[in-house]
Amino acid sequence: MKTESRMTRRELLSAALDITVAAPFPASAGSDQSKGEIPYRILGRTNEKVSIIGLGGYHLGGDPSENESIKIVRTAIDNGINFLDNSWDYHDGASEVRMGKALQDGYRQKVFLMTKIDGRDEKTATIQIDESLKRLRTETIDLLQFHEIIRDSDPDWIFRANGAINAVIKAKQSGKIRRIGFTGHKSPDFHLKMLETGIKNDFIFDTVQMPLNVMDAHYESFEKRVLPELLKHNIGVLGMKPLGAGVILTSKTATAEECLQYALSLPVSVVITGCDSLDILKQALSVARNFRPLTEAQISSLLAKTAEAAAGGNLERYKTSKDHDATDHWPEWLGEVS
Numbered sequence: 001m002k003t004e005s006r007m008t009r010r011e012l013l014s015a016a017l018d019i020t021v022a023a024p025f026p027a028s029a030g031s032d033q034s035k036g037e038i039p040y041r042i043l044g045r046t047n048e049k050v051s052i053i054g055l056g057g058y059h060l061g062g063d064p065s066e067n068e069s070i071k072i073v074r075t076a077i078d079n080g081i082n083f084l085d086n087s088w089d090y091h092d093g094a095s096e097v098r099m100g101k102a103l104q105d106g107y108r109q110k111v112f113l114m115t116k117i118d119g120r121d122e123k124t125a126t127i128q129i130d131e132s133l134k135r136l137r138t139e140t141i142d143l144l145q146f147h148e149i150i151r152d153s154d155p156d157w158i159f160r161a162n163g164a165i166n167a168v169i170k171a172k173q174s175g176k177i178r179r180i181g182f183t184g185h186k187s188p189d190f191h192l193k194m195l196e197t198g199i200k201n202d203f204i205f206d207t208v209q210m211p212l213n214v215m216d217a218h219y220e221s222f223e224k225r226v227l228p229e230l231l232k233h234n235i236g237v238l239g240m241k242p243l244g245a246g247v248i249l250t251s252k253t254a255t256a257e258e259c260l261q262y263a264l265s266l267p268v269s270v271v272i273t274g275c276d277s278l279d280i281l282k283q284a285l286s287v288a289r290n291f292r293p294l295t296e297a298q299i300s301s302l303l304a305k306t307a308e309a310a311a312g313g314n315l316e317r318y319k320t321s322k323d324h325d326a327t328d329h330w331p332e333w334l335g336e337v338s
Contacts, residue, residue: 036289038051038285041268043112043206043207044235045236048112051080051081053270053288054238055081055083055272056273057086057087058091061096062276064276069099072275080288081285082112083270083272084114086099086132088132089116089118089327093131093135096132096135096136097135100135103136104137114142117132117144117164117168120337122167124336125168125335126170129144129167129168141177144181145180145181148326149182150185150187150325155190155197159200159201159203181206181207183208183210184209184210188221188224192225192226206235207238208236211244212227212263212268213243213263215313215315217306218307218311219319237268238270242260247317248306250315251315254302254306260273
């Protein structure tokens with residue numbers, strides 16, 4: 001597979017992803033961009049249909065009030081977003097609690113709900129899964145992901161004899177979760193090792209989440225190294241940090257709209273973006289409704305404009321520092337790792 005070719009990526013996007021006629025999850029009516037509806041794509045080999053924009057959960061537990069967070073979630077769903085992101089550790093659980101409240105009154109049935117856990121051993125992972133279910137006020141999580149695969153040792157911890165993989169598989173067998181994936185922001189090497197460790201244990205992940213943006217394309221690139229492997233195994237691709245938490249915009253080399261369009265033009269199932277206000281949500285909705293894959297000329301222009309700013313990972317400190325490594329600051333969340 002010639003994954004370094006931009007044309008190859010665009011051909012893959014056209015052939016592998018249904019971006020205009022897929023129905024929302026659960027299946028109902030098809031999306032129609034001519035009517036201002038959000039497109040949907042297939043989530044890897046799962047046959048789940050998810051909105052091309054996903055609502056990030058981290059920001060929901062921060063600056064917005066609880067009422068504002070609930071309004072953001074419900075407005076997103078009312079306007080066609082059905083993929084919701086969260087994590088057991090976001091704001092000490094506040095993000096999950098607020099999302100759980102927002103999903104009452106029939107909203108839970110309209111979404112594909114994802115959250116993440118940090119536990120690396122079976123006992124810790126089991127506790128965190130049950131806490132997430134309680135906070136989210138749901139009996140089943142559609143997708144559970146191992147959070148922060150940011151160390152070379154993480155895959156071995158998770159797949160050892162008493163590792164967290166046992167808890168997650170049991171949770172799936174009991175109906176607590178439906179799909180299994182992992183996420184991380186540090187290095188393509190750790191993602192590749194997680195995939196390889198899974199395969200060695202006869203396990204293929206349903207999804208993988210990683211940074212995909214105009215800066216990543218230039219430095220320690222998940223797009224260039226991990227994305228081809230996911231496509232090879234038909235694993236659902238979850239793009240995150242399309243704006244790098246807004247840091248990319250400080251370089252003044254790309255607009256928010258261009259950043260989102262670039263990420264959406266890759267062969268991903270969904271691009272997850274944080275929205276801490278209704279205005280930011282409306283911006284994301286507008287890009288999704290009007291999305292058309294960038295041309296080769298537009299992609300080349302964006303990469304040329306961002307190359308200098310991207311040098312050495314200057315605007316991707318989640319790769320180059322420990323600033324964004326929550327489980328490094330709070331290692332107790334990992335549980336038993338010795």
